[in-house]
Amino acid sequence: MNISTIETTSLGDRSYLIDDGEVAAVIDPQRDVDRPLALAGERGVRITHVFETHIHNDYVTGGLELARVTGADYIVSALDDVKFQHRPIADGETVEVGTMRITAMHTPGHTHHHLSFVLHNDTGAPEAVFTGGSMLYGSTGRTDLLGSQHTSELTHAQFHSVRKLADELPPTVAVYPTHGFGSFCSATPTTGDSSTIGEQQEVNPALTKDEQSFVDELIAGLAEFPAYYAHMGVINTEGPQPVDLRMPEQVDPSTLRKRINDGEWVVDLRQRRAFAAGHLSGSMGFELSTSFVTYLGWLYSWGSPITLVGTSRSEVMDARRDLARIGVDNITGAAVGHVVDLARPGETLRQYRVATFADLASEHPSRAFTVLDTRRTDEHEKGAVPGSINIPLHELLARRDEVPAGEVWVHCESGYRASVAASLLDRPGRDIVLIDDAFTNAHKVS
Structure with a gap:
C-alpha cells in the first residue's frame, strides 16, 4: 500500500x-x-x-x-x-x-x-x-x-x-x-x-x-x-458546483477604473512592498501568499464580483485556484501587466511609505500619529505597542470611520494583515505608513 x-x-x-x-x-x-x-x-x-x-x-x-x-x-x-x-x-x-x-x-x-x-x-x-x-x-x-x-x-x-x-x-x-x-x-x-x-x-x-x-x-x-x-x-x-479554473477575461484600464469607482472588489495580488510603491487608487492589496485566501475570504462580501490584478497570468490563475477552494467563484475579469500600464492615461498611482518597528521607535516620541494594530483582540491583549488602537483586520471594513484622521502607522504580527489594512485605508487625504516587520521587534517601541 x-x-x-x-x-x-x-x-x-x-x-x-x-x-x-x-x-x-x-x-x-x-x-x-x-x-x-x-x-x-x-x-x-x-x-x-x-x-x-x-x-x-x-x-x-x-x-x-x-x-x-x-x-x-x-x-x-x-x-x-x-x-x-x-x-x-x-x-x-x-x-x-x-x-x-x-x-x-x-x-x-x-x-x-x-x-x-x-x-x-x-x-x-x-x-x-x-x-x-x-x-x-x-x-x-x-x-x-x-x-x-x-x-x-x-x-x-x-x-x-x-x-x-x-x-x-x-x-x-x-x-x-x-x-x-x-x-x-x-x-x-x-x-x-x-x-x-x-x-x-x-x-x-x-x-x-x-x-x-x-x-x-x-x-x-x-x-x-x-x-x-x-x-x-x-x-x-x-453539493458544490463543478470548479472553474480558467483564466478570467482580460479587462482594459477604463473598465478597471470603472469597477473600482463602482465599489467592486479589484484585488491586487502583487507583493506588499510593490503595492505600496505604486497602485491603482481604490484597489485592494492582497499579496498572493499562503495567507491570501484566508484573509480575503474573511473580509469578502459574499457573492461580490472580483477582478484580479497581477503581474502574470500564472499569478492570476493561482489566485483563482485558491479562491475556488473556498467557493469564491464570481471572478469577472483580470488585468495582467505592469501596474503603470493598467492605469488610464494620465492617471496617478497611489503610494505610501513602508517602515519597521525601529523606525516607529525613533519617530514616535517626536511626532504625533496613530498606531493601528490589526491583529485579533486576543493577540493585542497579550502585548501591544503603547498607545496603539486595535481594530482587527476582519473588522476594519465596518470600522474604518473609527481610524483617526491624519497619519496612521499600521502593523500586525508579520506584516501581511497590516499590508491589507493599509491598502483598505489608503485614500486621498490619508497618510499611511505600513510597518512591514515582525512583532517580535515591537519591544523597541516604548
Missing part, C-alpha cells in the same frame, strides 16, 4: 491518496480535483472510492466532483443529511478498495457525525488512521464551528473520540489528519508533520489531561475564525 499526501498550505489542510498499485481511494479532497487526478495518473492507479471524514467548514470539498469524473463511490457518514447521491457509511462498517480494507470509526467532536477511517494492512491489522478534524498532531479539531450552543457537548465528545482512537488502535498506527497545518480548524497550534498513536499518547492534550481540564482549556483558547466558514458547510451539504 502507498499513502500520498496532497498539501494545501494556503488553508493548512491535507488530502490523501491511498493505493494498492492498481486502485486508489482519496480522503478529503479539495475542490481542485485535478491534483488527485494527476497524482493517480503518476501512480498509474484508478480512483474507485472517495471518503469524506466530515462536512468541512474551512473549504469546499472536491469529493462530489471527483466521484463524478471518475465514477468512484462517494462515501459520506450515514448520519449526514446531504443533498446529493452518495454511499452512506456507518460506524464500524468496512469498505474494500481493491486489496485494501478501510473501516469507519465514529469520532464526533469537530462535528457531530465526524468519522475517522482506519486502513488495514494485508494481515488485517490497522496500519494507518485518517483522523480528519479529530486527533491532530499535538492538538484536536476545534469544536465551536457549528454554533456556541454545541461547543461544550462537542468538546466533551472530542475528548472521548481521541481517547477512543488511542484505546482501540495500536501505538504503531500512523496518524494522518486533514487539518492542523495552519488551519483555523485546529483548536490550538499543532506540532510536527507526522506522528503515530503512540506519539500522540505522550503529547496530545486529550490524552495527557483529565476530561474537564481538556474541555476548559480548549474552550478558553478558541479564537475567532474566518467569516467565510459560515458558507462552507452549506455548500458542502447541498
